[in-house]
Amino acid sequence: MKIEVPTIRDLGRVWGMISDRQTLIGPKVVMVDIINQCDLHCVMCFYHSSLLSKRPDYQTWAMGQMSCEQFASLLQDLSQLGTEFVTLCGAGEPFLHPDIKKMFALMAKYRFKSQIISNGIHINRDILDDLIEIRLERLTISLHAADSKTYQIIHPLSEEDAFESLKVNLLYLKQRKAYLKSRYPKLSIINVISSLNCYNLIDMAEFAYSVGAQRIWFKPLSIAEETKEVLSLKEEDIIRIRADLKFLRRKIKLEHNIGEFMDGLTPQLDIQVDKSCRWARNRFCYLPWIRANITTEGEVLSCIYQGRSFLGNIQRQPFSIIWNSKEYREFRKNKRCPEHCLGAAVYPFVNIVGSINRIKNRISVIVPES
Numbered sequence: 001m002k003i004e005v006p007t008i009r010d011l012g013r014v015w016g017m018i019s020d021r022q023t024l025i026g027p028k029v030v031m032v033d034i035i036n037q038c039d040l041h042c043v044m045c046f047y048h049s050s051l052l053s054k055r056p057d058y059q060t061w062a063m064g065q066m067s068c069e070q071f072a073s074l075l076q077d078l079s080q081l082g083t084e085f086v087t088l089c090g091a092g093e094p095f096l097h098p099d100i101k102k103m104f105a106l107m108a109k110y111r112f113k114s115q116i117i118s119n120g121i122h123i124n125r126d127i128l129d130d131l132i133e134i135r136l137e138r139l140t141i142s143l144h145a146a147d148s149k150t151y152q153i154i155h156p157l158s159e160e161d162a163f164e165s166l167k168v169n170l171l172y173l174k175q176r177k178a179y180l181k182s183r184y185p186k187l188s189i190i191n192v193i194s195s196l197n198c199y200n201l202i203d204m205a206e207f208a209y210s211v212g213a214q215r216i217w218f219k220p221l222s223i224a225e226e227t228k229e230v231l232s233l234k235e236e237d238i239i240r241i242r243a244d245l246k247f248l249r250r251k252i253k254l255e256h257n258i259g260e261f262m263d264g265l266t267p268q269l270d271i272q273v274d275k276s277c278r279w280a281r282n283r284f285c286y287l288p289w290i291r292a293n294i295t296t297e298g299e300v301l302s303c304i305y306q307g308r309s310f311l312g313n314i315q316r317q318p319f320s321i322i323w324n325s326k327e328y329r330e331f332r333k334n335k336r337c338p339e340h341c342l343g344a345a346v347y348p349f350v351n352i353v354g355s356i357n358r359i360k361n362r363i364s365v366i367v368p369e370s
């Protein structure tokens, strides 16, 4: 994992963490969901999988989009708060948003380091040229496969040639960047690991390398009751994954999260979507000081694994008011995470902060707080 040099703003955030008081500066990273709609229905998707019994309001919910006006006013607010990174994502596919081009222009206007997380199937050469031109910081493609056959199993509704055309597009990006001598957008590949693709990890890394990715991310599966039977990792899968990742770790030339992913590998039978944070609540978490997530409906969360305990809504109040609110401050003070938090593999350094917290807890046993 690459370690970034802290900025002055980071020191303000660290001060907030240490002093347990109001954070002096806005979140470093904000992830904004802009759309709920998706046409891919990945088999493990916690929103759209056809294995899930859908929420009663699914049809209307799936039409939800963040308006461009709401997005613009959020960006203005974030810019004033000192946010550096903005990620466009969705409970659906961000490239289906009709105003996606305007949104890119806005992110460029405020000079955020911007990322988009996408399934990649709506990307074509024109879009890739645009992303190079606006110097998008990072394009993250959720792939979950290293070959067409596995891709089809994970994405049963995709066209037969979807994997191959994605590969062609990613190779185009690699060639254009080389031709223009540009590093941007840096390419990341995400693979959510389930029983359907867990025997392909080495091929996934080779594929990522071959298309010019700079980072590969293995993401732990959040599992729902209805998807358990098909997707959950068995003991033998975990043994194989550990062996493959141990091998891969020695060879891999890409930025990766193999260590964090391996630390969190447990048989997933007891983990359920929205319930993952209800285990032993004993671990300090630094996320509420440095990042925020905003849903398509404007609800504010500090972590994607936080369930539905929202901290405010940007349709009712500006984000800056919510970020500095009493509720948010209380939340920062009291938030505790499970020992095996799924977020540890997704958000770098949670493990390090967790270790510091364990030491802090031990000291407070020896020297009881008055």
Ligand SMILES: C[S@@+](CC[C@H](N)C(=O)[O-])C[C@H]1O[C@@H](n2cnc3c(N)ncnc32)[C@H](O)[C@@H]1O
Binding pocket: 038, 044, 045, 046, 047, 089, 090, 091, 092, 093, 094, 117, 118, 119, 141, 142, 190, 192, 219, 220, 221, 222, 223
């Ligand atoms: C909900 S998707 C939205 C963005 C876009 N449609 C995509 O697939 O990248 C956001 C991320 O969640 C991941 N994801 C979906 N279902 C998941 C699950 N059950 N467990 C962990 N991650 C999951 C996707 O792979 C993707 O990387």
Ligand code: SF4
Binding pocket: 038, 039, 040, 041, 042, 045, 046, 047, 048, 049, 090, 091, 092, 093, 119, 142
């Ligand atoms: S592409 Fe993304 S939003 Fe769509 S079904 Fe797959 S994981 Fe879910």
